[in-house]
Amino acid sequence: MGNKQTIFTPEQLDAYQDNPFRQRIAEVFSEDGDGNMTLDDFLDMFSVLSEMAPRDLKAYYAFKIYDFNNDDYICKSDLEKTVNKLTRNELTPEEVNLVCEKVIYEADVDNDGKLSLEDFQHMIIRAPDFL
Amino acid sequence: SNGKKAGEERRRQRERGKKAPTKDQKESENEGRRTNKKGKEGENKQKKDRKTSTSSASSNSSEEESLAEEELAMLMEQVEQKKKLISTMRNKPWRMVKKLSVLREAQAFVEKFEGALGKGKGKKLYAYKMMMAKKWVKFKRDFDNFKTQCIPWEMKIKEVESHFGSSVASYFIFLRWMYGVNLVLFGLIFGLVIIPEVLMGMPYGSMPRKTVPRAEQATAMDFSVLWDFEGYIKYSALFYGYYNNQRTIGWLKYRLPMAYFMVGISVFGYSLMVVIRSMARNANENTADGDDDNFIFSWKMFTSWDYLIGNPETADNKFASITTSFKESIVDEQESNKDENIHLRRFLRVLANVLIICCLCGSGYLIYFVVKRSQTFSKMQNVGWYERNEVEIVMSLLGMFCPPLFETIAALENYHPRIGLKWQLGRIFALFLGNLYTFLLALMDDVNEKLAEEDVVKNITRWTLLGHHNSSAGNGSTATPPPLDPADVPRGPCWETTVGIEFVRLTVSDILVTYITILVGDFIRACFVRFMNYCWCWDLEAGFPSYAEFDISGNVLGLVFNQGMIWMGSFYAPGLVGINVLRLLTSMYFQCWAVMSSNVPHERVFKASKSNNFYMGLLLLILFLSLLPVAYTIMSLPPSFDCGPFSGKKRMYEVIQETIELDFPLFVAKIFSYVANPGLIIPAILLMVLAIYYLNAVAEAYQRANAELKKKMQMQREEEKNKRNNKASTNPALQDLEDLLTPSTKSESHPKQAEDKKIESPNKTSPVGKEGRAAALDGSPTTGGRGAAFTPPPHVFVTQPPTLGLRPPYPGQPRPRGHPMGPVPGRGRGQPRCSYPA
Numbered sequence: 001m002g003n004k005q006t007i008f009t010p011e012q013l014d015a016y017q018d019n020p021f022r023q024r025i026a027e028v029f030s031e032d033g034d035g036n037m038t039l040d041d042f043l044d045m046f047s048v049l050s051e052m053a054p055r056d057l058k059a060y061y062a063f064k065i066y067d068f069n070n071d072d073y074i075c076k077s078d079l080e081k082t083v084n085k086l087t088r089n090e091l092t093p094e095e096v097n098l099v100c101e102k103v104i105y106e107a108d109v110d111n112d113g114k115l116s117l118e119d120f121q122h123m124i125i126r127a128p129d130f131l
Numbered sequence: 132s133n134g135k136k137a138g139e140e141r142r143r144q145r146e147r148g149k150k151a152p153t154k155d156q157k158e159s160e161n162e163g164r165r166t167n168k169k170g171k172e173g174e175n176k177q178k179k180d181r182k183t184s185t186s187s188a189s190s191n192s193s194e195e196e197s198l199a200e201e202e203l204a205m206l207m208e209q210v211e212q213k214k215k216l217i218s219t220m221r222n223k224p225w226r227m228v229k230k231l232s233v234l235r236e237a238q239a240f241v242e243k244f245e246g247a248l249g250k251g252k253g254k255k256l257y258a259y260k261m262m263m264a265k266k267w268v269k270f271k272r273d274f275d276n277f278k279t280q281c282i283p284w285e286m287k288i289k290e291v292e293s294h295f296g297s298s299v300a301s302y303f304i305f306l307r308w309m310y311g312v313n314l315v316l317f318g319l320i321f322g323l324v325i326i327p328e329v330l331m332g333m334p335y336g337s338m339p340r341k342t343v344p345r346a347e348q349a350t351a352m353d354f355s356v357l358w359d360f361e362g363y364i365k366y367s368a369l370f371y372g373y374y375n376n377q378r379t380i381g382w383l384k385y386r387l388p389m390a391y392f393m394v395g396i397s398v399f400g401y402s403l404m405v406v407i408r409s410m411a412r413n414a415n416e417n418t419a420d421g422d423d424d425n426f427i428f429s430w431k432m433f434t435s436w437d438y439l440i441g442n443p444e445t446a447d448n449k450f451a452s453i454t455t456s457f458k459e460s461i462v463d464e465q466e467s468n469k470d471e472n473i474h475l476r477r478f479l480r481v482l483a484n485v486l487i488i489c490c491l492c493g494s495g496y497l498i499y500f501v502v503k504r505s506q507t508f509s510k511m512q513n514v515g516w517y518e519r520n521e522v523e524i525v526m527s528l529l530g531m532f533c534p535p536l537f538e539t540i541a542a543l544e545n546y547h548p549r550i551g552l553k554w555q556l557g558r559i560f561a562l563f564l565g566n567l568y569t570f571l572l573a574l575m576d577d578v579n580e581k582l583a584e585e586d587v588v589k590n591i592t593r594w595t596l597l598g599h600h601n602s603s604a605g606n607g608s609t610a611t612p613p614p615l616d617p618a619d620v621p622r623g624p625c626w627e628t629t630v631g632i633e634f635v636r637l638t639v640s641d642i643l644v645t646y647i648t649i650l651v652g653d654f655i656r657a658c659f660v661r662f663m664n665y666c667w668c669w670d671l672e673a674g675f676p677s678y679a680e681f682d683i684s685g686n687v688l689g690l691v692f693n694q695g696m697i698w699m700g701s702f703y704a705p706g707l708v709g710i711n712v713l714r715l716l717t718s719m720y721f722q723c724w725a726v727m728s729s730n731v732p733h734e735r736v737f738k739a740s741k742s743n744n745f746y747m748g749l750l751l752l753i754l755f756l757s758l759l760p761v762a763y764t765i766m767s768l769p770p771s772f773d774c775g776p777f778s779g780k781k782r783m784y785e786v787i788q789e790t791i792e793l794d795f796p797l798f799v800a801k802i803f804s805y806v807a808n809p810g811l812i813i814p815a816i817l818l819m820v821l822a823i824y825y826l827n828a829v830a831e832a833y834q835r836a837n838a839e840l841k842k843k844m845q846m847q848r849e850e851e852k853n854k855r856n857n858k859a860s861t862n863p864a865l866q867d868l869e870d871l872l873t874p875s876t877k878s879e880s881h882p883k884q885a886e887d888k889k890i891e892s893p894n895k896t897s898p899v900g901k902e903g904r905a906a907a908l909d910g911s912p913t914t915g916g917r918g919a920a921f922t923p924p925p926h927v928f929v930t931q932p933p934t935l936g937l938r939p940p941y942p943g944q945p946r947p948r949g950h951p952m953g954p955v956p957g958r959g960r961g962q963p964r965c966s967y968p969a
Contacts, residue, residue, distance in 0.1 A: 043227050057222055061224070083457075086432070086450070091458070098464075110851065
């Protein structure tokens with residue numbers, strides 16, 4: 001298939017390993033929830049992540065990605081995991097706590113202490129640099 | 132669901148085969164919506180079986196039936212529905228397998244029946260139209276892709292952005308935009324003024340105005356003379372003085388003076404239009420998301436990671452900047468709860484402002500003094516290089532040293548960085564403006580002197596020519612007198628060219644100073660810090676001088692003022708815009724290199740997205756300010772008598788009158804004379820003022836309405852939160868009964884809530900949202916108990932809208948499903964309504 005490189009050395013692959021949510025993305029788009037994808041799932045993933053996908057669709061999948069324990073709610077522990085992944089554990093626990101509390105205060109509309117899909121969508125649709 | 136399938140089969144047998152697939156499809160669609168999104172495989176298989184059976188049924192029945200009119204219409208409707216399904220397929224959050232199968236089925240249906248539709252009305256034409264429509268869509272998409280690829284320097288700017296953040300990248304995006312504008316201006320001037328004169332006008336050396344005077348010819352090619360834009364460059368198409376005032380030139384009868392004038396005006400017109408359009412676009416984007424500072428932390432958490440990063444070093448930078456940004460928000464949050472000593476702060480700020488005003492006045496006076504001195508210098512004979520360029524040097528030095536001075540004084544004020552940046556920009560703007568206008572005043576003095584000189588020279592020229600004719604007539608009686616060599620004719624001072632030369636020199640010196648500053652201030656400094664660090668007493672990288680940060684405000688202002696000078700000078704020196712285009716091109720590459728190699732990211736990273744309109748506002752201001760001197764000189768100063776396209780006229784704008792009288796039919800002249808009547812113009816101006824006032828009032832009213840709506844939404848959210856808090860402990864079943872027993876208040880609030888929801892998300896009520904709610908209702912365990920609470924009072928259920936029992940925030944939800952509201956006791960529909968929440 002031409003002379004493009006199709007076999008990557010481990011070092012080259014390492015260079016692409018920086019997305020903090022890579023594991024979650026693979027899990028969300030895979031059939032069995034474990035990270036193994038068929039071609040159709042693969043296509044699905046790229047279709048959602050492309051620029052032309054509508055924001056609602058992206059918001060829906062983003063919610064699933066950030067929901068680490070798959071309970072259809074983003075609870076405080078999910079938020080803590082997100083923050084730690086984003087900052088590579090550089091923030092102190094008090095700071096992490098403060099950030100999570102602020103997020104819940106800002107976005108939780110029905111006030112159940114966690115973010116449901118509607119809360120998340122309502123908040124993310126307005127964000128100017130969402131994906 | 133078995134009962135339902137039986138009902139569907141019966142319905143299918145009753146109706147014609149063609150109609151069934153659609154209704155069936157719709158039913159299956161609704162089914163798909165209602166079931167859990169996670170996609171049970173069995174459900175999918177069932178649906179696929181049903182679909183294949185219906186499609187086979189339809190293919191059997193389509194062949195033999197002839198198409199009557201109503202069938203045609205029905206068929207068309209189905210085809211439209213299928214097409215809509217195809218086009219919205221992307222938005223549905225189904226699994227890819229499901230989407231593909233539904234899509235293929237719909238496409239097969241459309242293809243089969245689209246051709247059939249055409250039988251009734253000229254099949255070929257219809258099919259052709261469809262094909263053209265498809266090709267057009269594809270063409271548009273390809274063209275869009277092509278356009279995106281054509282944007283220059285995109286990768287470079289992305290690289291800068293990934294290392295330094297969006298505020299630094301916004302400078303480069305601004306630079307690229309300026310380059311585009313200048314390119315268009317250059318195209319206008321070059322194509323409509325310079326090229327015709329060069330191609331069709333008289334060549335160099337044929338006329339006095341196009342020739343270097345005899346006295347200067349010896350030094351005309353020297354580099355130092357050329358560098359000062361004298362010598363051969365002065366007498367070239369780059370400057371105003373070269374152009375001939377012939378009314379039409381060449382075989383095309385191209386009206387050059389008219390073109391020159393109109394191009395000068397359209398340069399300003401185009402720039403104005405482009406700046407305002409850009410501002411309007413930015414303003415639109417801003418109001419679309421409003422100042423929603425409600426979601427700072429949430430957005431930071433969920434949208435700060437840039438998924439396009441593919442470089443480990445950049446990823447490290449991004450992690451660091453995210454961490455910093457979180458820390459900064461936390462600090463901001465804590466600081467807003469702190470109280471400060473207000474009096475001390477105010478005093479410090481007043482002090483800082485006083486100091487800065489002193490600086491500004493000082494610099495203004497310095498420039499005035501220097502310009503006056505340069506006028507006395509120009510009268511002296513042998514002036515050194517320093518004296519000749521003193522004005523430019525002083526202005527550049529002021530521009531280099533005052534801004535850091537302002538910054539150190541501003542440290543007293545202790546503002547938030549974004550506000551501090553705006554103050555800094557404002558002050559530097561005032562500085563440059565003062566400098567520029569002082570320079571202009573001095574220039575005006577110069578021009579007036581030249582005008583006075585002109586009268587003297589006019590006389591000299593006339594007498595010289597007369598003398599030459601007499602002497603040549605004396606030699607040969609009937610021979611026509613040989614024309615005087617153009618180099619020998621005494622020349623007028625041509626103030627327009629002088630002005631043009633001044634602007635060009637200022638621009639060139641500005642370019643040089645900028646490049647040298649970057650080279651020394653950033654690159655040499657970085658090299659010094661890097662290499663001397665090994666043998667220096669203190670840590671150069673951490674303390675003084677350390678690496679430079681990219682000075683966004685200084686660079687942006689430099690760009691804006693440079694553009695102002697171009698606008699001012701382009702009427703008198705058409706070649707100036709070309710020089711600027713070259714400058715912007717090289718500047719892009721040079722500054723990108725300098726930023727990547729010698730700068731470090733800012734310590735405090737803040738978003739600069741809303742400052743874009745600020746820069747545009749500055750640009751607009753400069754545009755007006757640079758329009759003023761040009762308009763003044765056009766209107767009130769007489770053009771030189773022997774150079775330029777307007778020579779010989781009393782005022783430059785007379786070229787318009789001349790063109791109208793001679794080139795247009797008579798009635799056009801009459802129309803223009805009526806239009807130019809003050810009696811017509813003053814009411815027109817009044818009308819425009821009134822229109823502005825009215826539009827302003829309307830805009831204010833909209834803003835107020837917006838604010839009210841936002842407040843309402845806020846209050847509602849607070850209310851709901853409070854309600855949830857209070858009722859969290861009560862029995863959910865009791866709560867439902869209570870809700871059901873108070874229908875009046877609920878029904879009143881429903882339209883309002885629905886309306887608010889609609890206003891909140893006008894185009895975004897999507898199937899996803901509905902699906903989400905459905906899934907949440909059906910699948911989540913928390914509402915399972917509530918579903919059980921429904922079944923006890925079914926009679927209440929059918930008389931009230933079912934929404935009451937569900938969570939109040941989503942009143943409008945079941946309505947779009949087409950369930951009839953109000954009492955429907957008779958039909959068997961009561962059955963599915965009770966069962967759907969289960």
